[in-house]
Amino acid sequence: xxxxxxxxxxxxxxxxxxxxxxxxxxxxxxxxxxxxxxxxxxxxxxxxxxxxxxxxxxxxxxxxxxxxxxxxxxxxxxxxxxxxxxxxxxxxxxxxxxxxxxxxxxxxxxxxxxxxxxxxxxxxxxxxxxxxxxxxxxxxxxxxxxxxxxxxxxxxxxxxxxxxxxxxxxxxxxxxxxxxxxxxxxxxxxxxxxxxxxxxxxxxxxxxxxxxxxxxxxxxxxxxxxxxxxxxxxxxxxxxxxxxxxxxxxxxxxxxxxxxxxxxxxxxxxxxxxxxxxxxxxxxxxxxxxxxxxxxxxxxxxxxxxxxxxxxxxxxxxxxxxxxxxxxxxxxxxxxxxxxxxxxxxxxxxxxxxxxxxxxxxxxxxxxxxxxxxxxxxxxxxxxxxxxxxxxxxxxxxxxxxxxxxxxxxxxxxxxxxxxxxxxxxxxxxxxxxxxxxxxxxxxxxxxxxxxxxxxxxxxxxxxxxxxxxxxxxxxxxxxxxxxxxxxxxxxxxxxxxxxxxxxxxxxxxxxxxxxxxxxxxxxxxxxxxxxxxxxxxxxxxxxxxxxxxxxxxxxxxxxxxxxxxxxxxxxxxxxxxxxxxxxxxxxxxxxxxxxxxxxxxxxxxxxxxxxxxxxxxxxxxxxxxxxxxxxxxxxxxxxxxxxxxxxxxxxxxxxxxxxxxxxxxxxxxxxxxxxxxxxxxxxxxxxxxxxxxxxxxxxxxxxxxxxxxxxxxxxxxxxxxxxxxxxxxxxxxxxxxxxxxxxxxxxxxxxxxxxxxxxxxxxxxxxxxxxxxxxxxxxxxxxxxxxxxxxxxxxxxxxxxxxxxxxxxxxxxxxxxxxxxxxxxxxx
DNA sequence: GTAGGGTTAG
Numbered sequence: 001x002x003x004x005x006x007x008x009x010x011x012x013x014x015x016x017x018x019x020x021x022x023x024x025x026x027x028x029x030x031x032x033x034x035x036x037x038x039x040x041x042x043x044x045x046x047x048x049x050x051x052x053x054x055x056x057x058x059x060x061x062x063x064x065x066x067x068x069x070x071x072x073x074x075x076x077x078x079x080x081x082x083x084x085x086x087x088x089x090x091x092x093x094x095x096x097x098x099x100x101x102x103x104x105x106x107x108x109x110x111x112x113x114x115x116x117x118x119x120x121x122x123x124x125x126x127x128x129x130x131x132x133x134x135x136x137x138x139x140x141x142x143x144x145x146x147x148x149x150x151x152x153x154x155x156x157x158x159x160x161x162x163x164x165x166x167x168x169x170x171x172x173x174x175x176x177x178x179x180x181x182x183x184x185x186x187x188x189x190x191x192x193x194x195x196x197x198x199x200x201x202x203x204x205x206x207x208x209x210x211x212x213x214x215x216x217x218x219x220x221x222x223x224x225x226x227x228x229x230x231x232x233x234x235x236x237x238x239x240x241x242x243x244x245x246x247x248x249x250x251x252x253x254x255x256x257x258x259x260x261x262x263x264x265x266x267x268x269x270x271x272x273x274x275x276x277x278x279x280x281x282x283x284x285x286x287x288x289x290x291x292x293x294x295x296x297x298x299x300x301x302x303x304x305x306x307x308x309x310x311x312x313x314x315x316x317x318x319x320x321x322x323x324x325x326x327x328x329x330x331x332x333x334x335x336x337x338x339x340x341x342x343x344x345x346x347x348x349x350x351x352x353x354x355x356x357x358x359x360x361x362x363x364x365x366x367x368x369x370x371x372x373x374x375x376x377x378x379x380x381x382x383x384x385x386x387x388x389x390x391x392x393x394x395x396x397x398x399x400x401x402x403x404x405x406x407x408x409x410x411x412x413x414x415x416x417x418x419x420x421x422x423x424x425x426x427x428x429x430x431x432x433x434x435x436x437x438x439x440x441x442x443x444x445x446x447x448x449x450x451x452x453x454x455x456x457x458x459x460x461x462x463x464x465x466x467x468x469x470x471x472x473x474x475x476x477x478x479x480x481x482x483x484x485x486x487x488x489x490x491x492x493x494x495x496x497x498x499x500x501x502x503x504x505x506x507x508x509x510x511x512x513x514x515x516x517x518x519x520x521x522x523x524x525x526x527x528x529x530x531x532x533x534x535x536x537x538x539x540x541x542x543x544x545x546x547x548x549x550x551x552x553x554x555x556x557x558x559x560x561x562x563x564x565x566x567x568x569x570x571x572x573x574x575x576x577x578x579x580x581x582x583x584x585x586x587x588x589x590x591x592x593x594x595x596x597x598x599x600x601x602x603x604x605x606x607x608x609x610x611x612x613x614x615x616x617x618x619x620x621x622x623x624x625x626x627x628x629x630x631x632x633x634x635x636x637x638x639x640x641x642x643x644x645x646x647x648x649x650x651x652x653x654x655x656x657x658x659x660x661x662x663x664x665x666x667x668x669x670x671x672x673x674x675x676x677x678x679x680x681x682x683x684x685x686x687x688x689x690x691x692x693x694x695x696x697x698x699x700x701x702x703x704x705x706x707x708x709x710x711x712x713x714x715x716x717x718x719x720x721x722x723x724x725x726x727x728x729x730x731x732x733x734x735x736x737x738x739x740x741x742x743x744x745x746x747x748x749x750x751x752x753x754x755x756x757x758x759x760x761x762x763x764x765x766x767x768x769x770x771x772x773x774x775x776x777x778x779x780x781x782x783x784x785x786x787x788x789x790x791x792x793x794x795x796x797x798x799x800x801x802x803x804x805x806x807x808x809x810x811x812x813x814x815x816x817x818x819x820x821x822x823x824x825x826x827x828x829x
Numbered sequence: 830g831t832a833g834g835g836t837t838a839g
Contacts, residue, residue, distance in 0.1 A: 210830095275830080276831095313833065342832090417835070452838095550839045
């Protein structure tokens with residue numbers, strides 16, 4: 001095999017020159033002849049480069065020959081077999097030269113060595129105990145061979161090098177490097193072969209393997225193998241096993257293991273105890289964590305900075321910042337100086353409590369001794385962004401750059417998420433591209449943030465493109481990113497598209513998360529498509545995926561929507577049978593259905609059941625009850641409940657107010673309705689477009705139309721977000737009263753806001769005007785419609801014809817007739 | 830071999 005290499009002036013490099021000049025060349029020996037005779041007949045003519053090189057090396061000396069013209073002229077035509085021969089020859093004669101020649105060919109001529117040559121050199125290095133270099137040679141080989149290569153590497157090692165000195169060390173290093181590269185299956189394969197050959201792996205290899213298997217059940221198998229083989233364990237062995245057990249949520253086993261190892265005489269190491277303390281902290285059991293901290297002292301072990309930082313972090317997460325600060329002082333007293341990690345932990349502790357001033361004080365204290373690092377900045381950026389201050393976050397980014405700190409994927413993610421939160425998805429995308437330009441690899445969290453942001457803006461297509469990009473980079477989609485897309489498709493009414501996407505997730509075996517099924521089931525339930533929802537539920541049970549209460553809540557919603565309250569109620573009972581607990585959402589869904597049905601008795605029964613089960617009603621529950629009271633015209637009770645809610649610490653939301661405001665409008669108590677609107681403002685509740693629709697409708701139907709005009713015009717001028725309903729209902733009211741001009745004016749305002757006017761809007765107006773024999777006005781709207789490119793349908797034509805005839809306006813009848821004949825819409829009468 | 834920073838949902 002020929003290779004195209006680039007020549008380098010290797011001999012100009014001082015370190016290589018040194019090395020070469022310090023070596024003297026060897027004398028020829030019998031082994032040379034043996035080596036050359038082993039291979040197919042070699043013509044020892046001047047055309048054979050191997051022969052020429054070997055004899056050249058002999059005659060001129062190593063350094064002179066390799067820098068000479070002959071070698072330069074022939075080196076590019078050497079193939080792997082020829083290089084094998086030279087290296088093997090050198091190994092026998094002068095092993096040092098074999099390594100130097102090997103390195104030279106690889107580094108200066110970019111030569112792709114064969115497995116054979118690499119193993120030859122590996123054995124030379126093993127024999128000389130040059131372990132770092134041995135590791136490097138094998139690392140290079142594994143990088144090129146990749147995962148799954150163990151069988152093809154073991155084969156030559158098994159057949160060609162079995163009797164070589166230090167063969168066992170090469171095997172062990174091979175297993176070690178596979179393990180360090182997280183190619184666990186390959187490492188296990190090598191170990192199995194070693195077992196066949198009765199070769200022992202070192203504890204370092206086993207430790208590395210244990211570390212990489214710490215998340216899996218295989219951990220125990222490997223640990224038992226170590227025990228059986230009788231290899232002396234190191235302190236690390238125990239702490240890795242403890243860490244593994246902790247990660248597999250087998251905390252009790254980890255503690256028992258700690259006690260056992262304590263009995264064997266090795267005693268618990270500080271790392272093992274730190275690991276256990278860390279796990280208890282992560283579970284929120286700071287009390288237990290502290291008792292292990294004391295145990296440490298009992299054993300005569302002095303807590304190190306890890307021990308303190310782990311505990312301080314646990315306390316900060318639990319919100320006990322005071323105690324965290326006490327431990328920090330304690331740390332100093334015991335001669336352990338707080339480091340950058342300690343300060344970062346405390347800063348985050350204050351941030352979590354929303355006390356950014358406290359966070360700044362920590363930073364101030366730190367600045368005397370230490371410089372803030374990327375983590376410090378990330379915490380600070382996060383603090384600002386959480387308060388909605390993206391600008392300040394971006395300023396800190398500038399500060400980082402001016403200090404020469406490179407932003408990490410994490411710090412970018414924080415900025416991206418807050419840009420997305422305030423709806424600046426396109427600015428987020430710009431930052432995302434900048435991040436990639438800097439060579440940072442976005443991870444699944446970064447993608448989740450952007451996908452979610454795009455979906456929230458309704459840009460499902462862009463989100464899908466980004467999702468595909470993520471998959472193409474072999475970043476497995478998290479349930480968060482795929483969930484965002486699924487939810488967005490469902491919410492935008494694209495349920496069949498959602499299903500196609502969902503099926504593709506199942507096909508790729510990415511849909512294990514119940515959340516994804518829940519989103520899909522909810523999508524169907526909200527459409528009232530119970531059949532599909534129930535079919536998905538069956539799939540869940542068949543796959544052995546455990547449903548959650550949310551699954552049942554969606555199904556209950558579906559039954560309620562289809563007015564099958566009996567079945568919905570039955571499902572409520574089923575929740576308990578699955579070992580799950582009904583939530584306030586479950587009850588509120590059912591209560592709402594009973595309320596809609598006018599069955600207040602059942603609704604209140606459910607409320608009592610909630611109380612009995614200790615399920616706390618939410619503000620939504622109360623909103624449903626208020627709706628029930630409103631239906632029964634118990635307005636004062638509704639107001640009282642609204643007050644009670646606040647008393648119980650529940651904040652009424654816009655829907656609560658909308659419900660009650662609507663009720664007062666219907667009761668013609670417009671004054672009270674506006675008083676409640678005022679109350680919303682007082683409680684910093686921004687009224688929704690629905691709130692205004694309710695008020696405008698109230699004024700139109702039960703109040704003064706002039707006030708409705710004033711309200712809508714004022715909202716319109718203030719650019720307050722409204723829906724088309726606000727305009728259409730007032731237009732309707734004006735038509736009923738025969739105010740064609742006012743109707744026309746609001747029509748214009750509606751168009752000004754960019755709402756599309758459909759044929760239905762025109763029909764509504766024309767219908768009402770015709771009923772009052774306002775033919776000219778109706779004709780006027782008819783013409784506007786035509787001028788906007790909307791073709792009339794048969795219904796509109798019929799209405800106009802009839803009205804013209806009934807009201808005696810025959811001139812327009814002929815005009816209409818001509819028009820309808822032309823457009824093929826002639827009425828069949 | 831152990832400690833610190835990000836997403837967020839039916």
